[in-house]
Amino acid sequence: MANDNHDIALMAHLMRRAGFGAQYAELEARAAKGYEATVDELLNPEVNDNGMDLDLAERCFIEWSHHTRGLPEYVAFRFINSRNQLEEKMCLFWHGILCTADSKTQSYPTSYDEIEMFRQYGMGSFRDLLLEISKDPAMIFFLDNCLSHKGAINENYGRELLELFSMGVGMDGEFNYTEDDVKECARAFTGWTIANNVPGQPYGRYAAKFVYNPDDHDEGDKTFLGETGNFNGEDIVDIIAKQPATARFISRHLYSYFVADEAQVPAWMETPPRDMDTIKMLEDEYFRSGYNIKSMLRVLFRSDAFKNARFQRVKSPIETVIGTLRLVGDWTEPKPGFEFIFDEMKHMGQEIFNPPSVEGWHTGREWIDGGTLVHRINFTADFVGDVKQPGVRGIVEELANRGPVIAPEDMVDDTCRLLGHYELADETRQMLAAGMAKHGTLHTDTAEFADRVSELLQMIVATKEYIYA
Amino acid sequence: MTATKKDPVLVVLQMSGAYDALNTIIPYSDPLYKDYRPHLKVEPEEVLAIDDKVGFHPAMAPIKDLYDEGKVAVIQGIGYPNPIRSHFRSMDIWHTAEPTKMSTEGWLGRAIQDLDPNKENVLTAVNFGRGLPRALAAPGVSVASVGNLETYGVLTGIDGEDQRADALDIFSRMYSPMVGSGPINDYLSQTGLDALKGADILRTAPEIYSSSIEYGGDMFSQWVKNVAQVHTAGFGTRVLYTGLNPGAFDTHANQPTSFAKLWGEVSRATNDLYQDLKEHDANQEVVILLFTEFGRRVQENGSGTDHGSGSVAFVMGDAVKGGLYGEYPSLEPDKLDEGDLRWNNDFRSTYATILDKWLGLDDKAVLQGEFEQFDFIK
Numbered sequence: 001m002a003n004d005n006h007d008i009a010l011m012a013h014l015m016r017r018a019g020f021g022a023q024y025a026e027l028e029a030r031a032a033k034g035y036e037a038t039v040d041e042l043l044n045p046e047v048n049d050n051g052m053d054l055d056l057a058e059r060c061f062i063e064w065s066h067h068t069r070g071l072p073e074y075v076a077f078r079f080i081n082s083r084n085q086l087e088e089k090m091c092l093f094w095h096g097i098l099c100t101a102d103s104k105t106q107s108y109p110t111s112y113d114e115i116e117m118f119r120q121y122g123m124g125s126f127r128d129l130l131l132e133i134s135k136d137p138a139m140i141f142f143l144d145n146c147l148s149h150k151g152a153i154n155e156n157y158g159r160e161l162l163e164l165f166s167m168g169v170g171m172d173g174e175f176n177y178t179e180d181d182v183k184e185c186a187r188a189f190t191g192w193t194i195a196n197n198v199p200g201q202p203y204g205r206y207a208a209k210f211v212y213n214p215d216d217h218d219e220g221d222k223t224f225l226g227e228t229g230n231f232n233g234e235d236i237v238d239i240i241a242k243q244p245a246t247a248r249f250i251s252r253h254l255y256s257y258f259v260a261d262e263a264q265v266p267a268w269m270e271t272p273p274r275d276m277d278t279i280k281m282l283e284d285e286y287f288r289s290g291y292n293i294k295s296m297l298r299v300l301f302r303s304d305a306f307k308n309a310r311f312q313r314v315k316s317p318i319e320t321v322i323g324t325l326r327l328v329g330d331w332t333e334p335k336p337g338f339e340f341i342f343d344e345m346k347h348m349g350q351e352i353f354n355p356p357s358v359e360g361w362h363t364g365r366e367w368i369d370g371g372t373l374v375h376r377i378n379f380t381a382d383f384v385g386d387v388k389q390p391g392v393r394g395i396v397e398e399l400a401n402r403g404p405v406i407a408p409e410d411m412v413d414d415t416c417r418l419l420g421h422y423e424l425a426d427e428t429r430q431m432l433a434a435g436m437a438k439h440g441t442l443h444t445d446t447a448e449f450a451d452r453v454s455e456l457l458q459m460i461v462a463t464k465e466y467i468y469a
Numbered sequence: 470m471t472a473t474k475k476d477p478v479l480v481v482l483q484m485s486g487a488y489d490a491l492n493t494i495i496p497y498s499d500p501l502y503k504d505y506r507p508h509l510k511v512e513p514e515e516v517l518a519i520d521d522k523v524g525f526h527p528a529m530a531p532i533k534d535l536y537d538e539g540k541v542a543v544i545q546g547i548g549y550p551n552p553i554r555s556h557f558r559s560m561d562i563w564h565t566a567e568p569t570k571m572s573t574e575g576w577l578g579r580a581i582q583d584l585d586p587n588k589e590n591v592l593t594a595v596n597f598g599r600g601l602p603r604a605l606a607a608p609g610v611s612v613a614s615v616g617n618l619e620t621y622g623v624l625t626g627i628d629g630e631d632q633r634a635d636a637l638d639i640f641s642r643m644y645s646p647m648v649g650s651g652p653i654n655d656y657l658s659q660t661g662l663d664a665l666k667g668a669d670i671l672r673t674a675p676e677i678y679s680s681s682i683e684y685g686g687d688m689f690s691q692w693v694k695n696v697a698q699v700h701t702a703g704f705g706t707r708v709l710y711t712g713l714n715p716g717a718f719d720t721h722a723n724q725p726t727s728f729a730k731l732w733g734e735v736s737r738a739t740n741d742l743y744q745d746l747k748e749h750d751a752n753q754e755v756v757i758l759l760f761t762e763f764g765r766r767v768q769e770n771g772s773g774t775d776h777g778s779g780s781v782a783f784v785m786g787d788a789v790k791g792g793l794y795g796e797y798p799s800l801e802p803d804k805l806d807e808g809d810l811r812w813n814n815d816f817r818s819t820y821a822t823i824l825d826k827w828l829g830l831d832d833k834a835v836l837q838g839e840f841e842q843f844d845f846i847k
Contacts, residue, residue, distance in 0.1 A: 103557040261652065266571065312652060347599040347616075356603075357558055359571050365653040366573060370664045371601035371614020373657075374623055382626045425649040431639050438635065455627060455636070462624055462640055464649045464657045 007031040009421035011038065013310045016420065016469040017258050018042050018301065019085025021323035023391055024398070024418045039301045042086035043123065043294050051083030053333075060334035067112040071102075072342045072352040075115060079322045080331050086297075090122040091115055092318060093257050095352070096360040098133045098165055100142035102353040107138070109207035111353055114138045126250060126291040127241035130166060134233050137194045137208035143358065146193040148186055150218045158186030160358050161236075167245040170269030176245040177225060184222040188231045191217030241291050244283070248273075251282035251296070258300060260312035261364035278305040311423065311468040314364050317348030319469060320376055324461075327419070328383045329391035344379050348372045368467070380466070381458035387450040395419075396453045400444035408436035415456055424465050432459055475754060476707060477788075477827050480696055481577070482739065482759040483602065483712030486719035487556065489728060489774050490764035490781040490810060494523050494543055494797070501800040509724055509769045519543070523797055528732035531740030532783070539791035540743070542784040542845035544819050546795040548812020552763060552778030556719065559762040564604035566817050566836050576820055577708055578607025579835045580828060584707045591663040592670060592704045597692035597711035605710060611663035618675060618695040622668040623661075641665055674702040682745040689713050690738040697745040700755065707828070718761060722773040735759075739785065756786040756827050756846070758819070764810050767800065779810030782819060784845055788827060794843050815840055822846060 008024075011031045015022040019042070022030070030038045054064075057077060063069040075091070082088045095118065102111055114136050121129045133139050140146050140157070148154035159182045163169055167176045193216070194208040222231045225239055240246055252273055256262035259278065263271040273279040281303065282296050289295035300306050315323065321344050325331050331341065345351060349372045355361050368376075384392060395418045399406060402414065412432045416422040424432070436442060439452060460466060492509060496502050497516040511526060517533040518524035523545075525533045535541050549568040553559050565572040577594065585593040594605055596614040605612045615621045623640060627633045644661035646654065675698055684694040692711040699706055713731070720728050739757065746752040760782040765774035779798045798810035805811060817840040824832035826846035833839050 101555070101557055104555045264573075314653065343599075349600060354557060356561060357571055362573055365656050368653070368657065368660055369601045369606060369614070370611045370660055370667065371596060373660050374614070374621075374664050374668075375600070375616075377623060378625055381624055385626050427645075427648045428643050431642055435635060435639050455632060458624060458627055459636060459639060459643075462636075463643055464651060464654060464661065467657060468651050 004031070005417070005421070007035070009310075010035060010307060012420035013307070014038060014042075014301065015085070016319075016323070017306075017313075018297075019089055020079055020319060021326050021420060021469075022085075023327060023329065023394065024420070025394070027420065036302075039298065042084075042301075043298055045084030045087040049083070050078070050081075050087075052078070052081045054078075057334045061338070067109050069108060070339075071108040071112055073338045074112075075352050076318075076322065076341055076345070077331065077334070077338070079318070080325050087119060087123070090293075091118045093253075094118040094122050094129070096257075096355060097253055098129075098136075098139065099355045099358050099360045100136075100138040100353075101355055101357075105138050105142050107141075107206075107208065108353075110138045110141070113207050123294040123297065124292065126246070126286070126293055127237060129293070130161075130237045130240060131234060133165065134161070134189065134192060134237065135210040137196075137210055140192060140194050140210065141208060145189055148190055150190045150216050153183065153186040153190060153218075155182055155186045157189060158182050158184075161185060161189075162240070164265070164359055166240045166249060167243055168249045168265065168268050171245050171248050172272070173270060175269070176243070181224055184224045184231075185236055187218045187220070187222050188224065188236045189233045191215070192233055247283040247286040248279065250286065250293075251279045254282060254293075254296060254300060255279060256363065258297075259306055259309045261314060264362050264364075264366070265359060275305055278303060311465065313469050314367050314467055315469040316361070316363065316367060317345045317350035317372070317376070318352065320348060320380060321345045323469075324380050324383050327391050328386070328389035329394075330383065330389055344375075347375050348379070373467075376467070377462045380461040384457040384461050385454045387454050392454070392457065395457070396450045399453060400449065402444065404443060404445055406442045406444055408433040408442065411436055411442060411452075411456065412460075415453065415460060419457075419460060419466075422460065422465060424460070424463060428463055428465065432456065435459065476705070477829065478700060478706065478755045479577075479708050479823060479828060480700075480742070480755055480757045481604070481708070481710045481712075482693070482735070482757060483560075483604075483710070484718050484735065484759065484761040485556070485560065485713050485715045486717045486761070487559075487763050487765055487776060487780075488718040488732070488761045489720060489724065490761075490777075490779065491767060491774075492724075492728060493526055493529070493732070494519075494545060494781045495526060496523050496797055496800065498522050499800050505767050505800065506769050508771065509774070519793065523793070526729070526732055528729040529736045531736040532785075533736075535740060535743060535785055536791055540785055540787060540789055541791050542789050542794055542843070543792070544782040544784065544794045544814065544843070544845075546779050546798045546810065546813040547760075547782045547816050547819065548763070548779045548814075549816050552806065552809070552812070554763065554776035554778065556716070556762055556776075561603060563760065563762055563816060564602055566820060573603070573606060574608070575602070575604035575606045576835060577604045577710070578610050578612075580824060580830055581605070581610050581612070581708060582607055583830045583835065584828070590705050591667040592699075592706045594708040594710070595667075595671070595699055595706050597695045597709075599714075602710060602712075605708070609659075611660055611667070613664065613667035613671060615671065615695065618671060618698065621671055623665055637665065670704055671699065674698045674704070677702045680745050680748055682741050682748065684741050685734055685737055687734050687738075689734060690741070693738040693742050694745075697742055697749075700746070701749040701751055720765070720773045721770070721775060724769075724773040743785070753787045756784060756788055756823065758823060759783040759785070760816070766808055767805055767810060768808055777809035778806055779812040782816070784819065784823065788847050790845050790847050792845075794845055814843075818843060 143157040145157040191213045196208045285299045516524035566576040594612045601614045646658040678698040684690040764777040764780035766777045795814040821832040821840040822842040
């Protein structure tokens with residue numbers, strides 16, 4: 001039992017990080033299959049089977065079939081329901097780094113293509129991903145590469161490619177590139193443009209397409225990061241991919257997303273990684289595997305640093321909302337009113353397809369302020385407190401199965417376990433148990449028992465401990 | 470409460486989505502105006518004229534009334550360097566007062582630090598709306614952010630008065646900084662306890678409040694009413710913030726209908742707020758800033774307008790010297806900035822004036838730079 005509990009607790013951790021959390025029964029089943037097997041399954045999603053009936057969903061939300069409207073909701077629906085949880089989690093990972101915002105692009109069909117690109121390339125070679133994002137129509141429009149011409153460059157994409165997408169401004173206190181590198185990089189990407197210009201409202205019905213226009217490409221020699229040649233964008237990507245700074249940058253992002261909150265990206269030049277050993281391990285794997293993200297993830301999930309990092313990250317609003325819905329078993333199928341779910345994330349500070357800037361979302365404690373904290377607690381409490389939800393009913397039944405009477409401490413411990421092995425401070429645990437004890441003996445076969453469970457669940461999700469994943 | 474009743478108070482009304490400056494303060498006698506706006510133009514006889522050149526949109530009569538009483542400063546041609554036509558980034562610039570780099574600190578967040586350096590009042594600043602605007606964010610600053618004043622609080626879903634009281638009692642003890650050990654335990658404790666304390670106090674505001682003013686039924690008007698309720702309750706709140714839902718003024722299409730409706734609601738709510746404050750003998754304590762993130766394209770697109778740059782903002786109240794400030798940007802084609810009104814005064818000049826002359830703060834420290842001030846505060 002002790003061993004089982006350990007395995008399930010570890011599985012709960014894995015599924016919170018490599019996915020959006022899982023109900024207890026799934027954790028048990030996965031733990032029985034084993035940790036390594038689950039990591040392999042997450043890393044190798046079934047290409048044509050995500051366990052969802054999207055066809056049915058598209059008949060309910062007809063706008064989903066062409067993605068002219070409702071794309072954030074569509075993406076959220078996949079986060080909730082896809083069996084391939086890591087694949088979805090990686091889409092969110094890359095969306096938060098290789099950022100475009102609908103506030104500018106205003107073309108959901110184009111944003112849809114971007115997310116599908118992340119799905120296809122998000123766990124492959126980082127070099128390939130950089131090439132794809134450079135051809136991504138939403139990105140080309142978002143960072144104005146379509147306005148960058150031979151003889152009249154627009155540096156926006158060239159700069160962000162280096163600063164925010166691959167190397168970062170600096171490492172270990174040293175700059176990674178110069179202003180000249182930015183200009184040369186931008187020159188190499190001239191002619192990388194789009195057809196079906198991403199239009200503003202109300203026309204955005206068609207996805208923009210990548211076009212290479214050789215007539216607008218600067219064929220002169222460029223010197224980039226110390227190498228000289230008649231570089232095109234692909235050559236630039238090759239040079240970027242082999243930089244130690246790129247290995248560091250991606251490793252830190254993976255660490256911050258999957259292990260523990262890092263400093264915010266703008267501080268990385270001056271702030272060393274919080275766990276240099278793990279970063280070094282990831283950097284080594286980056287080069288060993290030929291820039292392969294999946295290989296880096298495999299190394300990461302198998303590491304003790306990952307396994308021991310429970311509750312070291314503040315859950316993002318999207319993780320909070322999607323995790324809660326997966327826990328209670330809501331929105332497993334389409335029904336009206338889904339926009340509300342999307343709004344909830346927004347009010348907690350994270351809006352799919354609208355990161356606050358090309359820098360992406362600031363994470364960790366910056367998710368929390370007086371407004372977002374109250375919103376997060378109340379949203380989560382409202383869902384876990386609803387005993388009509390199948391997942392909540394399941395928890396009530398599990399607790400009732402323990403016998404006709406349950407001790408307050410056992411009820412608190414068991415409920416935390418069923419939520420995915422949350423660990424409360426001892427004082428918190430005693431306060432919650434004392435709160436339950438106030439109701440007298442807890443008979444599990446009474447009608448009121450579900451209300452007690454509902455109250456307790458609401459209190460647990462209101463704890464500081466529950467803010468973390 | 471350490472604040473006395475006469476401490477200066479700032480109300481900020483944020484008009485998200487970018488209202489069309491050209492149809493807000495209208496250069497009705499400029500022949501170019503009609504050329505740019507064949508469908509969207511407001512006829513000269515409908516414009517609420519300020520002088521022989523410019524005037525308010527007809528839907529803004531309640532604000533025009535305040536203007537006629539000398540209580541409205543119209544800041545024409547307001548903007549920021551290197552205009553960006555993204556709502557999100559642009560609003561961010563207005564929030565952080567940082568046009569050139571990303572920042573997570575808001576200008577009002579820093580002002581709140583100065584207004585309440587020892588964090589004596591969890592309600593020094595209150596936001597009404599969904600989510601906290603970055604303008605109010607700063608390290609160590611807790612701002613109550615209220616979606617619905619009537620139901621605001623933590624764990625509002627717990628049924629039964631006794632059960633909820635018990636739950637909140639446990640909550641306050643669970644959030645003690647002495648309990649727990651997570652990476653940001655102290656910060657979570659402070660934020661959670663401040664939110665709880667703030668909610669306790671705020672909940673009393675609607676009970677204390679009575680007024681003859683009947684606000685409109687739309688969400689914005691209700692939030693403006695909440696502003697009046699919280700201010701008149703005397704909690705010592707110095708900054709009150711609210712606004713339209715994101716995108717409301719983003720009139721790419723069908724502008725005439727939605728634009729007039731929105732300005733109608735906003736103007737009425739603004740005037741209602743002023744009258745409400747007056748009824749509570751609180752009109753002299755409050756200055757109102759009303760702004761949007763950028764202006765819109767001068768040339769209409771047929772039924773609406775696209776994103777532009779130069780804009781117009783309003784500062785209102787008894788303490789305000791009413792009139793026109795800044796210059797109206799030229800409509801001459803070669804004087805436009807990529808088809809947009811060219812800004813001629815930095816938005817931080819307006820901020821600096823409010824910070825220094827109204828709130829009595831060190832504007833250079835808050836804005837991290839020196840900006841020329843207007844003289845719109847008496």
